[in-house]
Amino acid sequence: MDWRRFGFIAFIITILFSVVVLIGKAEISPVVIVTSMLATTIAVATPLTLGALCGVYCERAGVVNIGIEGMMLAAAFFGWLTAIYMNTVFGLAPMPSLLGGVAAAILTGGLLGLFHAVLSVTFKVDQIIGGTVINILAVGITGFLNRQLFFEKGSIFGGNVPHAPGVLPRIQIPLLADIPVVGRIFDQQPITFAAILLVIITHFVLFYTRWGLRTRSVGEHPRAADTVGIDVYFMRYANVIIGGMLAGLGGAYFTLESVPSFEPLMTNGRGFIALAAMIFGNWTPFGAWAAALVFGAAQALQINLQFFRESIPPQWAFLQISYVVGLAPYLLTMIILTGIIGKNIPPAADGQPYEK
Amino acid sequence: MTANIVLKAKGITRQFPGVLANDRVDFDLREGEIHALLGENGAGKTTLMNILYGLYRADSGEVYRGGQRVAFHSPKDAIKRGIGMVHQHFMLVPVFTVSENIMLGAETTRRGTLDRKAVAAHVRELSHQYGLDVDPLTVVGDLPVGIQQRVEIVKALYRNAEILILDEPTAVLTPQEAEDLFRIMRELTQRGVSIIFITHKLKEVLTVADRITVMRAGKVVGTVQPQETNEAKLAAMMVGREVILKVAKGEASPGENILQVKDLQVDDRRGLEAVRGVSFHVRTGEVLGIAGVQGNGQTELVEALTGLRPIHAGKVLMNSHEVTGKPPRPIIETGMAHIPEDRQRHGLVLSYPVADNLMLCTYYLPPFGVRGVIQPRAVDVNARKLVENFDIRTPSPYVPTSKLSGGNQQKVIVARELSRPIKLLIANQPTRGLDVGSIEYIHKEIIIMRDRGVAVLLVSAELDEIMALSDRIAVMYRGQIVATVAAAEVTRELLGLWMAGATPDKV
Ligand SMILES: Nc1ncnc2c1ncn2[C@@H]1O[C@H](COP(=O)(O)OP(=O)(O)OP(=O)(O)O)[C@@H](O)[C@H]1O
Ligand SMILES: [Mg+2]
Numbered sequence: 001m002d003w004r005r006f007g008f009i010a011f012i013i014t015i016l017f018s019v020v021v022l023i024g025k026a027e028i029s030p031v032v033i034v035t036s037m038l039a040t041t042i043a044v045a046t047p048l049t050l051g052a053l054c055g056v057y058c059e060r061a062g063v064v065n066i067g068i069e070g071m072m073l074a075a076a077f078f079g080w081l082t083a084i085y086m087n088t089v090f091g092l093a094p095m096p097s098l099l100g101g102v103a104a105a106i107l108t109g110g111l112l113g114l115f116h117a118v119l120s121v122t123f124k125v126d127q128i129i130g131g132t133v134i135n136i137l138a139v140g141i142t143g144f145l146n147r148q149l150f151f152e153k154g155s156i157f158g159g160n161v162p163h164a165p166g167v168l169p170r171i172q173i174p175l176l177a178d179i180p181v182v183g184r185i186f187d188q189q190p191i192t193f194a195a196i197l198l199v200i201i202t203h204f205v206l207f208y209t210r211w212g213l214r215t216r217s218v219g220e221h222p223r224a225a226d227t228v229g230i231d232v233y234f235m236r237y238a239n240v241i242i243g244g245m246l247a248g249l250g251g252a253y254f255t256l257e258s259v260p261s262f263e264p265l266m267t268n269g270r271g272f273i274a275l276a277a278m279i280f281g282n283w284t285p286f287g288a289w290a291a292a293l294v295f296g297a298a299q300a301l302q303i304n305l306q307f308f309r310e311s312i313p314p315q316w317a318f319l320q321i322s323y324v325v326g327l328a329p330y331l332l333t334m335i336i337l338t339g340i341i342g343k344n345i346p347p348a349a350d351g352q353p354y355e356k
Numbered sequence: 357m358t359a360n361i362v363l364k365a366k367g368i369t370r371q372f373p374g375v376l377a378n379d380r381v382d383f384d385l386r387e388g389e390i391h392a393l394l395g396e397n398g399a400g401k402t403t404l405m406n407i408l409y410g411l412y413r414a415d416s417g418e419v420y421r422g423g424q425r426v427a428f429h430s431p432k433d434a435i436k437r438g439i440g441m442v443h444q445h446f447m448l449v450p451v452f453t454v455s456e457n458i459m460l461g462a463e464t465t466r467r468g469t470l471d472r473k474a475v476a477a478h479v480r481e482l483s484h485q486y487g488l489d490v491d492p493l494t495v496v497g498d499l500p501v502g503i504q505q506r507v508e509i510v511k512a513l514y515r516n517a518e519i520l521i522l523d524e525p526t527a528v529l530t531p532q533e534a535e536d537l538f539r540i541m542r543e544l545t546q547r548g549v550s551i552i553f554i555t556h557k558l559k560e561v562l563t564v565a566d567r568i569t570v571m572r573a574g575k576v577v578g579t580v581q582p583q584e585t586n587e588a589k590l591a592a593m594m595v596g597r598e599v600i601l602k603v604a605k606g607e608a609s610p611g612e613n614i615l616q617v618k619d620l621q622v623d624d625r626r627g628l629e630a631v632r633g634v635s636f637h638v639r640t641g642e643v644l645g646i647a648g649v650q651g652n653g654q655t656e657l658v659e660a661l662t663g664l665r666p667i668h669a670g671k672v673l674m675n676s677h678e679v680t681g682k683p684p685r686p687i688i689e690t691g692m693a694h695i696p697e698d699r700q701r702h703g704l705v706l707s708y709p710v711a712d713n714l715m716l717c718t719y720y721l722p723p724f725g726v727r728g729v730i731q732p733r734a735v736d737v738n739a740r741k742l743v744e745n746f747d748i749r750t751p752s753p754y755v756p757t758s759k760l761s762g763g764n765q766q767k768v769i770v771a772r773e774l775s776r777p778i779k780l781l782i783a784n785q786p787t788r789g790l791d792v793g794s795i796e797y798i799h800k801e802i803i804i805m806r807d808r809g810v811a812v813l814l815v816s817a818e819l820d821e822i823m824a825l826s827d828r829i830a831v832m833y834r835g836q837i838v839a840t841v842a843a844a845e846v847t848r849e850l851l852g853l854w855m856a857g858a859t860p861d862k863v
Contacts (some may be wrong), residue, residue, distance in 0.1 A: 041676075078600050079660070121617060141721075198443065200367075206471075208469045208470055209465070209469055209470060210463040210465055210470060211521045213452075213456060213459075213460060213463060213470060214460070214461070216449075217449050217454075220449045220450070220451055220452070221447070221448070221449045221450070223447060224447035224448060224449055224460075225449075225461070226411070226431065227409075227411060227441070228435070228460050228461030228462070228511075229430055229431045229432030229433075229435055229461050230461050231430070232459070282576065290703075296726050340397065348450070348451075
């Protein structure tokens with residue numbers, strides 16, 4: 001990840017922020033706007049960040065994973081379902097229910113990772129197909145179960161969706177969160193904090209540990225790894241499963257941290273944007289996170305503009321149409337992926353099954 | 357001569373689909389010796405070594421390490437028993453540094469993190485101890501092959517290898533680098549390391565080996581001492597017939613200019629000037645040999661001529677049409693054939709079947725492509741013909757090219773390039789990794805091409821090859837042609853001096 005990329009990212013984020021500041025400064029002070037934008041950006045970037053980290057683990061080990069979207073969707077559903085079950089059926093308190101939900105989401109992601117590894121590492125099915133299968137499977141299963149369990153007559157919840165046990169509570173980082181105005185940035189929910197921590201951990205694991213060196217070697221030159229006694233299949237399996245678990249945590253964000261409900265297709269392409277973030281971040285954790293923040297900023301723009309709807313000047317009227325702004329993250333994806341800055345170099349053996 | 361036998365293979369058999377790669381092979385290695393293994397391309401040398409190294413499993417047969425029966429399930433087991441191997445195609449991760457490559461699989465850690473400092477220190481110590489000069493902190497992809505090879509050797513020593521398998525280590529080395537390697541090998545044997553050394557170069561075998569074993573078609577033909585044999589005998593043992601080691605060729609009768617190069621300047625990968633104002637021409641019916649120690653701009657020169665590398669300044673004329681800076685296809689269509697230096701990177705699509713690689717330059721032209729559709733019949737006919745004519749050892753034309761032995765991969769390229777109607781052949785190290793029989797065949801083909809009126813530009817680091825084939829010889833040094841002479845008027849020694857940078861009096 002070179003500095004030009006980070007510069008480019010900072011530049012785009014600045015532009016996005018400036019638009020909101022320019023529109024809203026009549027009503028609210030710029031510092032407050034920027035702080036609130038930042039806090040939102042960091043929060044909404046969470047599933048993108050985790051999805052991108054999933055991609056980093058998989059692809060650094062040489063397995064392309066376009067099933068991140070499906071992994072997140074399935075995890076969002078099963079995490080939520082588990083939380084509800086624990087809360088309403090087993091009568092547990094909201095907090096343990098939510099944590100149980102998060103665990104279930106991680107497990108779901110991990111299992112789908114295992115499934116992807118079986119297909120692509122052991123059976124050497126084309127990895128794009130494996131990922132596509134996961135995406136289709138996730139849409140089908142979550143949609144089906146959602147209807148069967150909650151909306152069909154005679155189903156367990158008998159046609160009425162029970163109250164979810166809410167969402168994960170905010171956590172304030174001591175001292176930092178107490179700073180006036182800016183402290184808002186350090187007042188987030190747990191999965192968001194976890195995502196940032198995981199970016200740092202992944203960077204460390206990948207570039208400073210034995211595990212990381214071996215992971216990268218099987219993604220770059222699996223035969224070389226094999227000749228020094230590294231078990232290529234094991235490394236690929238393990239990393240795809242780890243990646244799946246991270247995507248699962250990202251899925252938990254949707255139903256256990258962001259809103260307390262599930263809707264079919266609610267991941268809405270975030271898994272693919274996460275993939276784009278990983279590529280733009282040149283397969284590095286910090287790069288991927290930075291790119292995820294750009295998309296997060298675009299979404300934050302959308303959210304924040306709603307507050308200032310009335311004050312949008314007439315010549316910028318198009319910003320009042322919500323879907324115009326809603327398109328921003330997707331447009332940015334396309335623009336950024338056309339490779340405005342530098343070359344993206346994937347791991348050399350990315351996507352290639354290894355044959356002994 | 358009753359030294360300890362440190363490694364022994366008994367009755368090793370290994371079958372691949374369609375080929376019996378090893379057929380009841382017996383082989384042993386004594387402590388502190390250099391045991392050379394010779395054999396045709398596809399004879400099964402690499403397969404045998406991969407079995408000894410735990411990379412492949414034998415179908416039957418036994419392996420003994422220091423008198424004890426062993427069963428290696430993966431290279432890890434072999435490494436544990438003190439066996440190291442430098443593979444025919446290097447096993448280094450190009451984006452990793454030298455230390456990272458060396459420690460991979462045997463990492464030193466401190467409190468859970470890689471201890472790069474300790475590894476670098478150990479690497480420096482080893483490289484000092486054995487005279488293997490490598491810088492632990494450079495990225496391997498930036499290193500010339502000669503140094504990469506040292507990295508491979510240090511990698512084995514780092515794992516305390518007592519047995520070192522070197523699979524065609526000299527194929528990619530310049531004569532100087534090869535000399536260096538031999539010095540290192542002797543140094544290692546003096547310290548008790550035992551070495552298995554695979555090569556196709558008979559001269560080398562006779563000078564460095566203590567014993568020589570020859571394989572043919574998966575079987576061991578015999579083991580001899582260097583003092584009781586010579587090049588011709590070894591060649592006959594390998595191929596099973598007499599081999600003419602000297603190329604028979606008549607006088608050249610050059611015609612008009614085919615390739616003209618004027619003041620060519622080309623940059624290398626890092627943007628440094630690699631070719632600095634080179635001018636020459638090649639005429640029909642002659643072979644112009646470019647001699648030079650590797651890394652003096654030959655690679656960049658050839659890449660520029662074939663459209664693979666941008667040209668900084670100067671002109672290239674093919675048949676008096678300017679082709680400067682054109683992409684490869686139009687250049688190929690003017691009648692150029694190219695045998696690239698790095699067969700796996702520029703010459704082949706390894707995952708394609710042999711048949712497809714054999715038509716890779718002209719797949720879109722009849723008879724292969726008719727109205728945009730590939731004609732399988734024509735592809736098949738072409739493939740079978742070339743496999744037969746060029747003696748490409750493959751179970752079928754439809755196996756992935758990656759499954760062929762190194763030398764047979766090279767033959768696929770040579771067959772494709774020489775079988776088209778061409779006016780100019782640019783051959784960069786055309787016989788790298790080939791056995792004597794195949795070299796004889798390809799040299800003959802090149803001369804036949806010449807006599808048919810093809811212009812040949814031959815780039816080779818093998819002085820013998822340059823001397824044997826060329827009508828004129830140009831010597832390249834530091835990106836410039838320092839001398840061009842008629843081949844008949846020059847001696848090996850003189851060429852050697854010019855290659856090392858001595859200025860010739862006459863040009
Ligand atoms: N993985 C594989 N799958 C199928 N066939 C193989 C495989 N590896 C080797 N072979 C075949 O086994 C035979 C022996 O190959 P090997 O690589 O051992 O030859 P070699 O003696 O090392 O030749 P060279 O001098 O050209 O390197 C060849 O016919 C080759 O095509
Ligand atoms: Mg070989």
